[in-house]
Amino acid sequence: MNTEAIRALWKRPASFRLTIPKLVLAAFVLLAIAASVIAPQNPYDPLQIFAWESSSPPGTAGGGGYVYLLGTDGLGRDILSTVFYGLRISLFVAVTSTVLAALIGMSLGVIAAYLGRWADALIMRVVDLQLSLPTMLVALIAIVTLGPGVDRIILALVIVQWAAYARVTRGVAMSEANKAYLDAARLLRLPPARNVFRHLLPNSIAPAITLIPIELGHAVALEATLSFLGLGVPIDKPSLGSAVANGFQYLMTGQYWISLFPGLALFGLIASINFVGEDFRRRYDPRSH
Amino acid sequence: MTATIIGRLSQAFLLLLAMSVIGFVGIHSVGNPVFNIVNVETATPEDIRRATIALGLDQPLWRQYSLFLGNVVSGNFGTSYIYHLPAFRLVMNKLPATFELAAVAMLVAAPSGILLGLLAGRRKGTVADRAILNSSVFALSVPSFWLSMLLIMVGAMLTGWFPSGGRGDAVSAFGSEWSVFTLSGMHHLVLPALALAIPNIALIARLTRSGTIEVEAQDFTRFCQAKGLSPRRILFRHTLPNISVPIVTIIGMQFGGMLAFAVVVESIFNWPGIGKLLIDSIQLLDRPVVLATLTFVAIAFVGLNALVDIFYAVLDPRTRRSA
Numbered sequence: 001m002n003t004e005a006i007r008a009l010w011k012r013p014a015s016f017r018l019t020i021p022k023l024v025l026a027a028f029v030l031l032a033i034a035a036s037v038i039a040p041q042n043p044y045d046p047l048q049i050f051a052w053e054s055s056s057p058p059g060t061a062g063g064g065g066y067v068y069l070l071g072t073d074g075l076g077r078d079i080l081s082t083v084f085y086g087l088r089i090s091l092f093v094a095v096t097s098t099v100l101a102a103l104i105g106m107s108l109g110v111i112a113a114y115l116g117r118w119a120d121a122l123i124m125r126v127v128d129l130q131l132s133l134p135t136m137l138v139a140l141i142a143i144v145t146l147g148p149g150v151d152r153i154i155l156a157l158v159i160v161q162w163a164a165y166a167r168v169t170r171g172v173a174m175s176e177a178n179k180a181y182l183d184a185a186r187l188l189r190l191p192p193a194r195n196v197f198r199h200l201l202p203n204s205i206a207p208a209i210t211l212i213p214i215e216l217g218h219a220v221a222l223e224a225t226l227s228f229l230g231l232g233v234p235i236d237k238p239s240l241g242s243a244v245a246n247g248f249q250y251l252m253t254g255q256y257w258i259s260l261f262p263g264l265a266l267f268g269l270i271a272s273i274n275f276v277g278e279d280f281r282r283r284y285d286p287r288s289h
Numbered sequence: 290m291t292a293t294i295i296g297r298l299s300q301a302f303l304l305l306l307a308m309s310v311i312g313f314v315g316i317h318s319v320g321n322p323v324f325n326i327v328n329v330e331t332a333t334p335e336d337i338r339r340a341t342i343a344l345g346l347d348q349p350l351w352r353q354y355s356l357f358l359g360n361v362v363s364g365n366f367g368t369s370y371i372y373h374l375p376a377f378r379l380v381m382n383k384l385p386a387t388f389e390l391a392a393v394a395m396l397v398a399a400p401s402g403i404l405l406g407l408l409a410g411r412r413k414g415t416v417a418d419r420a421i422l423n424s425s426v427f428a429l430s431v432p433s434f435w436l437s438m439l440l441i442m443v444g445a446m447l448t449g450w451f452p453s454g455g456r457g458d459a460v461s462a463f464g465s466e467w468s469v470f471t472l473s474g475m476h477h478l479v480l481p482a483l484a485l486a487i488p489n490i491a492l493i494a495r496l497t498r499s500g501t502i503e504v505e506a507q508d509f510t511r512f513c514q515a516k517g518l519s520p521r522r523i524l525f526r527h528t529l530p531n532i533s534v535p536i537v538t539i540i541g542m543q544f545g546g547m548l549a550f551a552v553v554v555e556s557i558f559n560w561p562g563i564g565k566l567l568i569d570s571i572q573l574l575d576r577p578v579v580l581a582t583l584t585f586v587a588i589a590f591v592g593l594n595a596l597v598d599i600f601y602a603v604l605d606p607r608t609r610r611s612a
Contacts, residue, residue, distance in 0.1 A: 140567070229553065231571065251438065251442070252446075266432065267432075271430035274429065
C-alpha cells in the first residue's frame with residue numbers, strides 16, 4: 001500500500017518556522033482547553049455572577065475578589081471569562097463540523113469514484129449543485145430547516161462543507177482507481193468496502209487534507225455569523241459570535257467592551273487560522289501561488 | 290455555446306426545485322405558524338381550527354407543496370402571516386434597497402480590487418505586494434458582522450461622520466423607492482456598502498494578483514516589452530484583458546453572494562432590504578415570506594451565474610468558437 005502522500009503531510013517539514021500566527025493560534029487553543037481553570041468566573045453558573053455589577057467598564061473590581069479586566073456584560077458576566085468559554089464553544093463547533101465534513105466528504109468522494117455510474121452521477125450532481133450556491137445561502141437554508149442548537153449548527157456546517165472535500169477526493173480517486181495495486185486488490189476478491197476504505201481512501205485524500213485549515217477558518221466565521229444572527233448557538237451558552245451579538249444593543253449607549261473584546265478574539269482566531277492555513281497550503285499544494 | 294447554456298439552465302432549474310422541496314419541508318418542522326397568529330392564552334380550539342383552515346395548513350403536506358409550486362410559477366407565494374400583504378410583493382418592495390446596496394458595494398470593490406491586484410502582481414515580492422497580500426488575509430478573516438460593527442464604532446460613534454443605521458431619504462424612480470439618488474441616502478449608504486465591499490476588494494485583489502503574475506511570465510508580455518510599449522499600456526491593454534475572465538466570474542458570483550450576505554449587513558445597519566426581511570421573517574415564523582425570499586435569492590444567484598457564462602463569450606473569443 002502506497003501511503004507516501006499521507007506520510008509527507010505528517011513528516012515534520014525540514015524548515016519548520018515558529019511564526020506569529022502559529023503562536024497566536026496555539027495560545028487560543030490552550031485558552032479554550034484551559035478555560036474552566038484559568039477563567040476567573042464560570043459565566044454559565046448563576047451563583048458566580050453578581051447581577052448588580054452588570055455593564056461594568058474594564059478594570060472594575062468585582063465582588064468575587066477579582067478585577068473585571070475586560071468589564072462585564074449586561075447580565076454581569078465577566079467578559080474575559082465569556083471570551084475563554086466562547087473560544088471553547090466556537091472551536092468545538094468548528095473543529096467537530098470540519099472533521100465530520102472532511103470524513104463524510106472524502107468517503108463519499110472515494111465511493112463515487114469506486115462505484116462510478118449512477119452512484120457517481122448522483123453524488124457529484126449534488127456536489128455540483130451545492131458548490132454553485134453561496135455558502136451563506138446554503139447555511140441559511142440548512143439552519144432555517146434544522147432550527148437552532150449546538151448539534152443543529154454542527155450539522156448545518158457539515159452540510160455546507162462536505163461537498164468541497166468530495167469533489168477534490170473524487171478527482172484523485174478516479175486516477176488512483178486505475179492503478180495496478182487496486183486491480184490486485186480487486187482480483188484478490190477483497191470486499192468492496194475494504195478496497196475503498198483501506199486501499200483507495202488513504203491514497204486519495206492528501207489534496208483534500210490541504211483544504212482542512214482553510215475550511216476550519218470558514219467554519220469558525222460561519223458559526224459566528226449564524227450565532228450573531230440568532231440562528232446558531234443559544235445565547236445562554238454564548239460562542240464568540242453570540243457574545244458579540246449580546247453586546248450589540250449596548251454598543252449605541254457607549255458600552256463598547258461587551259462586543260469589542262469577544263469580537264477581537266474572534267477576529268484573531270480566524271486570522272491566525274487563515275494565516276497558518278495559507279502557509280500549510282503553500283507548502284503542500286504546488287498549484288497555489 | 291447554446292447547448293451549454295440550456296444544459297446549465299436545466300441543471301439550475303432542477304437545483305431550484307430540489308431546494309424548494311427541502312426548504313418547504315424543513316420550515317414545516319420549525320414551528321406551527323398558527324400559534325403566531327392567534328393569541329395562545331385566549332384562543333379556543335375553534336379559533337385555532339379556523340386559523341389553520343384559513344392558512345391552508347389543514348391540507349396534506351404534498352398538496353400544500355404542489356399548491357406552493359404552482360403559485361411560485363405565477364409569482365404568488367401566498368400572503369404574509371404578519372404584514373397581510375402578498376409575500377412576493379413584499380420581497381419586491383424591499384429589493385431596490387438591497388440592489389442599490391450591493392451595486393454600490395460592487396462598484397467600489399471591483400475597480401479598487403483590480404487596481405490593488407495589478408499593483409501587487411506587477412511588484413511581486415516587494416513591500417507593497419506583501420502589504421496587499423497580508424491585509425487581504427486580514428480583510429477576508431473579518432466576519433462581515435464584526436466588520437460592520439467596527440465600521441459603526443469608528444465611522445458612526447467615534448467620529449460621528451456617518452449615521453449608524455437606516456436608509457435616509459428615498460426618491461421614486463422606475464416605480465420604486467431609491468435612496469442612492471439622494472444626498473442623505475448616499476450618506477446612509479457609505480458604511481453598509483463598505484462593509485459589503487471590503488471582503489470583495491480583498492478577494493478580487495488576490496485573484497487579479499495571481500492572474501497578473503501568471504500572464505506577466507508569458508512570452509507575449511515579454512514581446513510587448515521588447516517592442517518598447519509603456520508598462521502602463523502593457524498592463525491595461527494586454528495583461529488585464531487576459532485575466533478578465535476569472536475576474537468577471539468572481540464579480541458575478543460575489544454579486545449574487547452579496548444578496549445572501551446582505552442578510553448580516555442589513556440586519557446590523559437596519560437597512561430595509563430583503564436580507565433584513567428574511568431574518569425578521571425567520572424569527573416571526575412568517576413562512577411565505579421566508580420561502581419567497583430564499584427562492585428569490587436562489588433564482589437571482591443562479592440567473593447571475595448564467596449571465597456570467599454568456600458574458601464569457603463576449604470577453605473571450607476562444608469560448609465563442611468552441612460551440
